[in-house]
Amino acid sequence: MGILRVLSTSALAIGVAQALVTKDGKTGRLPAMGFNSWNAFKCDISEEVFLTAAEEIVRLGLKDAGYEYVNIDDCWADLDLWRDNSTGRIVPDYKKFPDGINGTAAKVHEIGLKIGIYSDAGEKTCAGYPGSLYHEEIDAATFSDWGIDYLKYDNCYVPDNWTDTYYWEAPYSDAPADWDWSATNTAERYYRMRDALAKVDRVINYGLCDWGQALVETWGNATGQSWRLTGDIGLYWNMLMPIVSFTSYKLEYGNFFGHNDMDMLEVGNGNLTEAETRAHFGLWAAMKSPLLIGTPLDLIGEIDLAVLKNWEFIQFNQDPVFGESVKLFKWGNGQDRGWKWNETMPAEYYAGPSVRGIHVFILNVLDTTQLKSFDFSEVPGLDPKKKYKVHDMWTHKDLPGTYSKKFSIKIESHDLAGLLFTEVKKGKRSLFDGWF
Ligand code: GAL
Numbered sequence: 001m002g003i004l005r006v007l008s009t010s011a012l013a014i015g016v017a018q019a020l021v022t023k024d025g026k027t028g029r030l031p032a033m034g035f036n037s038w039n040a041f042k043c044d045i046s047e048e049v050f051l052t053a054a055e056e057i058v059r060l061g062l063k064d065a066g067y068e069y070v071n072i073d074d075c076w077a078d079l080d081l082w083r084d085n086s087t088g089r090i091v092p093d094y095k096k097f098p099d100g101i102n103g104t105a106a107k108v109h110e111i112g113l114k115i116g117i118y119s120d121a122g123e124k125t126c127a128g129y130p131g132s133l134y135h136e137e138i139d140a141a142t143f144s145d146w147g148i149d150y151l152k153y154d155n156c157y158v159p160d161n162w163t164d165t166y167y168w169e170a171p172y173s174d175a176p177a178d179w180d181w182s183a184t185n186t187a188e189r190y191y192r193m194r195d196a197l198a199k200v201d202r203v204i205n206y207g208l209c210d211w212g213q214a215l216v217e218t219w220g221n222a223t224g225q226s227w228r229l230t231g232d233i234g235l236y237w238n239m240l241m242p243i244v245s246f247t248s249y250k251l252e253y254g255n256f257f258g259h260n261d262m263d264m265l266e267v268g269n270g271n272l273t274e275a276e277t278r279a280h281f282g283l284w285a286a287m288k289s290p291l292l293i294g295t296p297l298d299l300i301g302e303i304d305l306a307v308l309k310n311w312e313f314i315q316f317n318q319d320p321v322f323g324e325s326v327k328l329f330k331w332g333n334g335q336d337r338g339w340k341w342n343e344t345m346p347a348e349y350y351a352g353p354s355v356r357g358i359h360v361f362i363l364n365v366l367d368t369t370q371l372k373s374f375d376f377s378e379v380p381g382l383d384p385k386k387k388y389k390v391h392d393m394w395t396h397k398d399l400p401g402t403y404s405k406k407f408s409i410k411i412e413s414h415d416l417a418g419l420l421f422t423e424v425k426k427g428k429r430s431l432f433d434g435w436f
Contacts, residue, residue: 017182017222019257020194027203028225030318031259032150032290034069034116039233039264039294043075043127046096047104049296054111056297063113065309066318069150069205070108071116071292076101077129089142090119090130105147116150116205117143121189122157131157133189140196140204148204153193153224155186155210162189168215171246171341182219186210194223207261207290217250221258226290233263235271237414238344240280241365245346247287248328254288256323261290268295268304275415277307278394279363282416285313286350286361288325312393313418319354326352326361329378333365348372351379357422358382359393364411372417373408379421386423393418 022028035053037045054070057063081091092101099106101117108115119139120131132139132153143151164184166175173179181187190208197204206224210216211231220227229250230243243262254260262284267277284291293308300308332348348363349372358381362372376382390399390407394417402424411417 016253016255017219017258019221019255020223020225021257022203022205022225023198024203027149028205028259029256029323030320031288032069032205032207032226032292033067033314033318034071034114034150034292035067035297036071036073036116036152036264036292036294038073039266039269040296041073045072045075047098047107050104050115051107051111052296052298054108054113056300057113058111060297060300060305061309062293062297065311066314067291067293067308069114069116069292071118071150071152072101072104073118073152074125074127074154075129076117077125079129082130083135088135088138090135090139100146101148102146109147114149115147116152116207117146117148118152118154119143119193120154120156121186121193121210122155122162123159124157126154126156132193133159133162136192136196137199140193140200143204144200144202148202150205150207151193151197152207152209153190155189155213158186158189162186164214169211169213171249173215181215182222184214186214186216187219187223190216190219190223209261212246217253217260221253221255225257226259226261228261228263230263233266235266235269237272237276240266240272240276241344241346244283244287244363245341245343247289248347248350249341251287251325251327254323254325259288259290260325262287263289264292264294265308266294267308268293268297268300273414274303275412277304279414279416281307281310282313282361282393282418283363285310285317286326286352286359286418288317288323291317310394312396312420315356316352316354316359316393321355322353324352326350326359327380329380330374332362332372349374349378351381353381354420357420360407360417360419360421362409362411362417362419364413364415367413369410369412371408372411373406375406376404382421383423388421389424391420391422393420 078091122131208227212229216227330349376384387402
């Protein structure tokens with residue numbers, strides 16, 4: 001093994017591949033929104049979990065807010081029967097899904113939502129159930145026949161003859177800097193399922209889950225509609241920050257039809273403070289990750305629900321005109337000149353446009369309340385010579401007065417400010433501007 005190479009901004013010099021537009025020209029254009037069973041239920045799943053999630057998504061107004069997929073994760077197949085001897089199809093666990101996956105799919109569709117399933121680009125799934133390597137075509141056809149709308153495709157149990165020459169697990173690699181990761185065995189295993197899905201008569205959103213291996217963002221765009229960048233999310237703040245750190249280096253890879261996937265949300269799962277919950281959801285939305293709820297929705301509390309339903313963050317994530325994610329414009333936390341990789345202290349200042357104006361998101365990674373400031377000249381799209389109205393995306397209220405040149409705000413520990421800047425046009429100013 002050569003010397004490990006730490007991800008640097010030079011990795012960004014590698015081109016962003018053309019996005020794979022789905023057959024209907026619509027599916028996967030924007031980050032997927034929905035529910036996934038893994039974070040809360042692991043292998044303890046049954047049809048009931050998904051029907052409850054579907055009903056709650058409608059009842060709680062989450063469908064109206066944009067959530068549409070109900071995704072089954074690992075452990076849905078029958079561990080003993082594995083594949084049907086004559087058809088080669090994976091046999092679902094009928095104890096968990098008495099009417100089969102197609103039965104559950106029909107019920108979820110009846111409720112007015114879409115359904116997703118999970119498989120693996122190896123011999124087995126991560127929990128040891130049948131994988132799809134060498135069975136891509138029959139599995140894609142089966143999922144299509146069942147009425148599946150979304151496939152999450154994992155990366156466990158890869159046989160020795162399918163491993164790569166070089167190793168890359170974000171942010172480390174032993175490969176030469178110009179190594180073409182799109183020609184690796186890992187990429188090939190994901191292309192095989194992409195090609196199988198292309199042959200079926202159904203649009204299936206294809207989510208790659210190789211945890212950032214083989215520099216997936218450089219070929220994920222030509223392969224599926226999203227790609228996981230890291231290993232699994234966890235319940236604690238210090239397990240969220242590395243995901244934000246990795247993603248902050250890779251923001252330019254995401255756009256319409258191709259999204260950096262920061263993993264399923266932990267909102268509602270217990271260990272995050274209110275501020276941390278806001279920062280978690282807000283950053284996932286601002287960085288244009290898929291937003292997949294990972295908590296039992298029949299038990300969710302009002303505060304968490306309000307965060308998941310925040311229409312301003314959802315609208316930014318789902319903007320119909322601006323596909324790109326926010327961009328990092330200043331590091332913060334005392335490291336502004338360094339721009340150095342720091343796993344638990346990611347950059348704090350991000351900005352990007354939406355159809356409503358210019359949004360600025362500021363994170364406080366420190367353990368105490370901080371006053372955060374930036375100059376308008378630092379933010380792409382803000383003109384230091386113009387005046388702006390500033391709107392708080394959490395409280396849904398405008399801040400008093402107008403602002404120019406510079407902006408400062410106090411942010412609680414581990415919180416995220418979400419601010420919308422709209423220009424105050426000359427001649428349209430109210431007499432009272434700046435008075436309140
Ligand atoms: C992991 C994956 C998780 C979950 C799990 C199931 O590899 O990252 O999100 O799908 O497998 O076994």
